[in-house]
Amino acid sequence: MSGANWDDLKARLASGVAMVVVGLLAVWLGGLWFHLLIALATGLMVWELVRMLNPAQANVAMGLGLFSGLASLVAPHLAPAIALPLLFLPAMLGLGRMGRGGVVYAVYAALIMLAGYGMMGLRDDFGLLWMLWLVVVVIVTDVAGYFAGRMIGGPKFWPKVSPKKTWSGTAAGWIAAAIVGLIFAKWTLAGAGLAGVSIAVSMASQLGDIAESAIKRRCGVKDSSNLIPGHGGLLDRFDGMLGASVFLVIAGQIVGFPPGSQ
Template sequence: MNELTTRIVSGVVMIAIALMAAIVGGYYFAVMVAALATGMFYEWMRITRGWGFGWSVAGFVYCLLPALALLWIRDRSGDQGLNLLLWVFIVTWSTDIGAYFAGRRFGKRKLAPTISPNKTVEGLWGGVAAAALLGGAWVWATGLHPAFLVLAPILAAAAQGGDLFESGLKRRAGVKDSGDWLPGHGGLLDRLDGLVPVAVLTSVAVLAGAV
């Protein structure tokens, strides 16, 4: 298989696993989240080895907060928790997919060439548009608070900011990928860097009473 096909196949498998765990919830979802957070922290420690104790603490917080946010979102009463969790997934995944394909098809202007030379302004807008469209459709279909219509494009931009942050870590460490666990995708940090801000900021918005 070529690189794009490998990326698509492995991406579909990962999405299917995440959806099944989210729908079942409870122990199964908690175990998945804990395993992912542990794997992320392992990769963080490998990338930042020798950078000092502060980076270890930062990595622990970086991996812990989104894990707690996802578990808290899923445990909300009734269908609200699952619907909101799936919205988080949809915004994150559609941002990544929209940015990837829009960047490949239309990308000309570099977004942050010193951090991630392959990312483009067109890819950024493609990700934002995809998240606004698909995230908005999910809000309409499930009856989530209308504020999530506005939050979808905002958090899509935050997701791409998370991607750039992780790219900056890798550039400083001199590595291409955070790991090699996922065919066509690299490591867990490479795949979950956008989910980190989306999960955390969604929880903050709910806790603050904004939605």
């Protein structure tokens, strides 16, 4: 291995460990610390989104990113009737400022804001255990899909957008998520139905990953940014979590959450 490759590996490992430590600490502490982390991540992801779609609009990207982060930080402390329009405001403000990709920006920015709000609500309302469940489901979906896709191979899921993803890896993610759901069901009163919810969360996570891949392919970029050495940007690392969190915001209103609680 060349010195340059080794330096890149060291940077990737160091930044990866730092992300895990900071993320786990914020999840453990909850409250304001978790809100601050999510608000920062939300603002940076909106900034990345604008920069991908319109690289020349640096000032617009900075302004929308800052406003999105502040809106995410304030929204959990407001009544839902006020918080919801505030969360959609960054999408509306940016729609007319984008030189291209305005609709893509508006839809994805709204999803980013809802995802952040959903994660804060999950940690605040249901505690550490359920936040860890969400994180573990998203992680095992990604890890199981990665290894199964390379060991088993087979037909591609959507080669035009994500040429490395296979149906075998996709299905392996669902199976791994179901196993996590059954394990957490034994620790809670959720019951075996949590396995089905976990599979749906896994699917939403995969859709979030594919959606971000489609945007990058449309913009002709490999990574959403270079914020994280060796890893690209926040959207590259947390696209699956966005999809999973938005799903919980919507599905929680339909079936009740956690399963078995109603």
